[in-house]
Amino acid sequence: MSSARRLVMAAAAAALTLGVAACGGSSGGEQQAPPTRTLTVSAAASLTDVYNQLKPQFEQANPGTTVRFNFGGSDTLAQQVVQGVPADVLATASTRTMQTAQQAGRIQGEPVTYATNKLQIAVQPGNPKGVVDLTSLVGPQVTESICAPAVPCGAATEAAERAAGVTLDPVSEEQDVRSVLQRVTTRNVDAGLVYLTDVKASNGQVQGVDFPQASAQGAGQNYLIGAVTGSQNADLANGWIQFVTGPQGDAALQQAGFALK
Amino acid sequence: MTRARPARGGAVTLALPWPVWVPAIVGFGLIAVPVAGLVVRTDWPDFGALITTDAALDALLLSLQTGLISTALCLLLGTPLALVLARSNLPGLPVLRSIVLLPLVLPPVVGGLTLLFLLGRTGPIGQLANDWFGITIPFSTPAVIIAQTFVAMPFLVVSLEGALRTAGERYEIVAATLGASPLTALRRVTIPVVLPGLISGSVLAFARALGEFGATIAFAGNLQGTTQTLPLLIYIQSQNDLDGAVAMSLVLVVVAVLVIVATRTRDASGVR
Numbered sequence: 152m153s154s155a156r157r158l159v160m161a162a163a164a165a166a167l168t169l170g171v172a173a174c175g176g177s178s179g180g181e182q183q184a185p186p187t188r189t190l191t192v193s194a195a196a197s198l199t200d201v202y203n204q205l206k207p208q209f210e211q212a213n214p215g216t217t218v219r220f221n222f223g224g225s226d227t228l229a230q231q232v233v234q235g236v237p238a239d240v241l242a243t244a245s246t247r248t249m250q251t252a253q254q255a256g257r258i259q260g261e262p263v264t265y266a267t268n269k270l271q272i273a274v275q276p277g278n279p280k281g282v283v284d285l286t287s288l289v290g291p292q293v294t295e296s297i298c299a300p301a302v303p304c305g306a307a308t309e310a311a312e313r314a315a316g317v318t319l320d321p322v323s324e325e326q327d328v329r330s331v332l333q334r335v336t337t338r339n340v341d342a343g344l345v346y347l348t349d350v351k352a353s354n355g356q357v358q359g360v361d362f363p364q365a366s367a368q369g370a371g372q373n374y375l376i377g378a379v380t381g382s383q384n385a386d387l388a389n390g391w392i393q394f395v396t397g398p399q400g401d402a403a404l405q406q407a408g409f410a411l412k
Numbered sequence: 413m414t415r416a417r418p419a420r421g422g423a424v425t426l427a428l429p430w431p432v433w434v435p436a437i438v439g440f441g442l443i444a445v446p447v448a449g450l451v452v453r454t455d456w457p458d459f460g461a462l463i464t465t466d467a468a469l470d471a472l473l474l475s476l477q478t479g480l481i482s483t484a485l486c487l488l489l490g491t492p493l494a495l496v497l498a499r500s501n502l503p504g505l506p507v508l509r510s511i512v513l514l515p516l517v518l519p520p521v522v523g524g525l526t527l528l529f530l531l532g533r534t535g536p537i538g539q540l541a542n543d544w545f546g547i548t549i550p551f552s553t554p555a556v557i558i559a560q561t562f563v564a565m566p567f568l569v570v571s572l573e574g575a576l577r578t579a580g581e582r583y584e585i586v587a588a589t590l591g592a593s594p595l596t597a598l599r600r601v602t603i604p605v606v607l608p609g610l611i612s613g614s615v616l617a618f619a620r621a622l623g624e625f626g627a628t629i630a631f632a633g634n635l636q637g638t639t640q641t642l643p644l645l646i647y648i649q650s651q652n653d654l655d656g657a658v659a660m661s662l663v664l665v666v667v668a669v670l671v672i673v674a675t676r677t678r679d680a681s682g683v684r
Contacts, residue, residue, distance in 0.1 A: 224651060226651045226652050227651065230654075294548075294551075296633070299634060299648045299651075301648050301649060301651050301652045301653065302648070302651050302652070321635065322548075322550075322551040322633065322635065323550075323551045323632075323633025323634055323635050323639065324633075324634050324635055324636075324640075324648075325633070325634060326629070326634065326647060326648055326651070330629075334633070337528065337529075337532055337534065338532075338533055338534040339528070339532045339533045339534070339548075339550050339551075340551075
């Protein structure tokens with residue numbers, strides 16, 4: 152009985168090994184002489200609109216190339232690149248996350264800081280609650296949503312709070328900035344701290360209120376881009392970086408509300 | 413597993429055919445190996461400190477409280493619902509059943525969004541609550557309970573309906589011929605008969621409520637001490653403090669295992 156069970160275990164192990172070997176074999180086959188090339192770009196979620204807009208232009212300029220995006224939070228993306236997820240380009244929304252990938256030896260050369268973004272207070276169109284700065288948000292008469300301190304937009308919010316000497320009383324701390332925006336557009340809160348680009352992306356569903364502490368140390372957001380070490384498409388990766396930091400990229404970024412660096 | 417069971421009445425014991433074992437082992441491994449990986453990945457020297465931060469304790473307490481309350485709500489609302497599905501002869505019962513089971517199929521975040529559209533400040537019910545009573549439902553602990561009840565109730569209903577169908581109605585018929593009113597028969601006969609199904613259903617519902625993430629973050633938001641349950645804290649922490657996230661995940665696993673072991677539902681048939 153027990154020897155039979157051992158036999159079954161061995162068979163299971165063999166089946167697993169075979170399965171793995173088969174998987175390895177098939178993917179090895181795909182790598183031979185690819186008919187087209189795929190450039191994988193891991194990019195911060197806030198770049199979604201700009202990068203999607205740039206994709207067809209780049210593909211047209213590089214025939215046979217398909218650009219594939221992996222959008223997500225910068226922390227997650229940096230972690231993925233450190234863990235060896237196949238990506239050719241990493242574009243983060245913070246210096247710290249790019250440094251994470253750099254320190255792990257996963258970025259080829261020096262990453263480029265090419266754009267910045269700043270916080271705004273998103274309010275309902277017409278600003279019915281009369282929000283003028285961060286102090287307007289304190290107290291129960293104006294409800295607000297902000298990013299959780301653990302994520303980059305939350306760290307920026309904390310820096311702005313410190314600079315203004317106020318402590319906000321949010322009803323919710325979201326895991327990313329677009330969730331904060333959603334709270335305001337669905338009218339479930341009166342205000343939210345988001346980036347200027349998010350206000351622009353809402354197409355008038357929210358109105359942005361500037362406040363002085365948005366330019367405080369740590370409250371701004373830097374956009375960095377770098378080629379991932381060991382990429383099989385290093386030339387295409389550098390091509391994408393030059394394209395994004397070049398005139399066409401600049402135009403798209405400015406249109407979305409980013410400031411150029 | 414290895415203990416040999418004496419064959420009942422001297423009949424032959426049925427051995428499982430070998431093709432069952434291989435996929436069974438692979439399937440078990442698929443579940444057990446990642447959980448074991450969690451144990452390996454845990455930062456043991458700092459484990460105590462990681463799981464006793466203010467945020468972690470708040471989240472654990474909130475998860476247990478909301479999980480228990482939503483399980484009670486599932487029992488209160490789901491038991492009659494299962495009785496209607498199993499015993500009534502309403503027209504359109506199959507349609508009703510499919511609707512009740514929807515939260516099993518829907519991505520939880522979709523459930524959360526639908527709750528937000530209904531009960532949010534501009535939703536048809538949420539607006540009334542806001543205008544008439546000054547109550548804002550989202551971003552409150554009751555919102556967490558509503559979200560958990562929404563996703564967990566089908567688990568209880570499915571378990572209980574299965575148990576009711578398996579038990580049949582013969583004891584209730586006997587009770588009725590002996591003069592028991594329908595309410596007495598329900599209280600003294602039906603509920604005791606399906607008690608194992610009721611318990612396993614409650615355990616499933618509690619486990620589901622405890623692990624609830626998508627509907628909660630979409631509908632109730634995320635605020636420490638008010639709506640930040642353990643799964644939400646784990647997700648937020650995993651963005652920049654993996655050690656803390658792993659340690660709290662392990663706490664969640666331990667709580668879940670304790671719940672399952674403590675109730676030791678032998679009646680697994682109640683699930684189906």
